[in-house]
Amino acid sequence: MSGDHSHNEDQVMLKVFYNHKDKYKEREHKHKDHKKDKEREKSKYGNSDHKDSSDKKHRDKEKEKMKHKDGSTDKYKEKHKEKRKEEKSLDERIKKEKENGFASPPYMKSEPEHDFYHSPKHEKTLKRERDDDNEVQNWSSVFAVISLYVFVKDFKSKKTKHKKEEVTDGKKKAKKEPEEKWKWWEEERYTDGVKWKFLEHKGPVFAPPYEPIPSNVKFYYDGKHMKLSPGAEEVATFFAKMLEHEYTTKDIFRKNFFKDWRKEMTSEERAKITDLKKCDFTEMSEYFKAQSEARKSMSKEDKQKIKEENERILQEYGFCIMDNHKERIANFRIEPPGLFRGRGDHPKMGMLKRRIRPEDIIINCSKDSKVPEPPRGTKWKEVRHDNKVTWLVSWTENIQGSIKYIMLNPSSRIKGEKDWQKYETARRLKKCVDHIRAQYRDDWKSKEMRIRQRAVALYFIDKLALRAGNEKEEGETADTVGCCSLRVEHIKLYPENEGQEYVVEFDFLGKDSIRYYNKVPVEKRVFKNLQLFMENKEPDDDLFDRLNTSILNKHLQELMDGLTAKVFRTYNASITLQQQLKELTTAEDNIPAKILSYNRANRAVAILCNHQRAPPKTFEKSMQNLQSKIDAKRDQLADAKRELKSAKADAKVRKDEKSKKAVESKKKAVQRVEEQLMKLEVQATDREENKQIALGTSKLNYLDPRISVAWCKKWGIPVEKIYNKTQREKFAWAIDMADDDYEF
């Protein structure tokens, strides 16, 4: 967790911040020019009392808008209006038909029958269920619908493919493109807090039971061999497996581990093993290393077998049926026992994460679904049917006492809808951000301390994309902060620094104990306020002592429906991407150069959001490799040019067709090599700039995918160059709906 920025990186960072600041100024300017707009906005949002009825009406209206149509998608929705009309009437028909509360489908698509996926497994289940009179009706109707309309994730299964082809052949060939994906974004959403109407799954996959190590792999205490009881041995292996890791050198880790380990020992063991330093795990560690080596060098067939088994488990447990669609589950495996690996200086690192048993598990599914079977001889803690939540399985973890969940994959409807909604909220912020900014600037002058604090904090959240900063229980987690929980010790004020006025230096550990370091010039008022907030305080006192996240969010909620601190991060990230893309993309550039521009825009966002990574272990080496490739390519280019030159000379003398052709082909060769060289150089630049910056987090969580999709469409870049397969699945909605002129 270094987080130490080099000078260079600081500059990059500052550059982006300055950019940001300039843009902000620009916006302010615009703001002045549009006083009328401002006035309108003001009346729209009010400025003191937000509880007046017109305001409420407005908010309700906004809410309504969000529910049914999102500004951006007007055009898009229009496209599908017709279709939906059709579907809706069907919907109603079906609703009337099924009123017994089970998985009645929202509607049925008028898809050709041959387009369905009928897994052999379903057939089986269906047959089994037919034996049960009570359920026959439910099941047959459910499956009738499912068969008509199941979202098919993977058609690769041979049987299915075969079946499908048969049917397709029997009917018209028109529907050749088979992978018809379910476009949930073309459908109505639930608006009443209901997350689903039907949910069925097979429950979690438990961690494999402990396999004792062979008796020749020994554990030594104080130099003497000691056979451990199975319970103590298992925990010992957890430590042994981590022996190479830095964790095991840390005092807290060792202390916590030892304490928990002793709890698992028999009383004899406990009496004997009193000092971790005297424990010798090396044989165990070697054994596991050898095992993983063996796994690597397994025969192809064996590897294939394992792969097939994993695939089987995935097929059985990795999917659920939610509202007539087969959806992928994200984490269907229960976390195996082990030693807790908290990040940063976590006071609980090294503690034993205990094994989760069926008795710890709460299953969530619909009443009319087939409840998953617990492993033989066990039972679930509870089975509930709560369709106001999205999780399938939950358990309480023993380190922090928090609840863990099994939920759906990001490609699922339930996650996608939420994600889409998130960006729509951010776009609504775009519409009123000028007003909000004007307001908090005004609040810097407030007579009330709490309001000034709120306004300065909000300024940081907006300008620097800081996280909200909830309070944390002391001693339970690593000491990290966000905006509202900043302490006096985390900032330094410089009336003047390196030629700039009113500079604030931030230095603190944020989420995941990643260091945030930044020097920013701020407005005089902010600076003066900060001086005031810090007066007569100790370094470990709260900077904003009259503020917390719930006060801040309550305030934001009044400014805009659905507005919270984190919306600013989404908004600023997405708007920055859009602006940077506009700024950096050059029409004349070729595709690799354009992609470099994209990555740079993405990088600007990652820097803004402080998304860091440890430089890859192989970084230097891979850079060297790339450099030697570049050198080789340069040599090749020189050769090609030489050859072209001589060919030209040759052609001048001979003046025949053959030599002219030779010149042409040499020219082309030069061009080709030049292109290759450029590609490599671009790659090197990209990689170098990316050394400590993680692009993935912002790409996945902060950047409205429609911006990227639109950019791809506009410049003719294949979307595969920007999003890999998983990302394309997650953003299928955006890829489908964004046109090249999409504006965030």
Place this chain on the structure above:
DNA sequence: GAAAACACTTAGTATTACTCAA
């Protein structure tokens, strides 16, 4: 109204799978 519980998103790292040059 504060604390605790809950639900869900965001985050970096470890592991695995894939790719491509030798």
Place this chain on the structure above:
DNA sequence: TTGAGTAATACTAAGTGTTTTC
């Protein structure tokens, strides 16, 4: 065919923000 390097995926910790409880 192999294995090094890289990309993708899996994993799970650590946040945010809402709801429930006391």
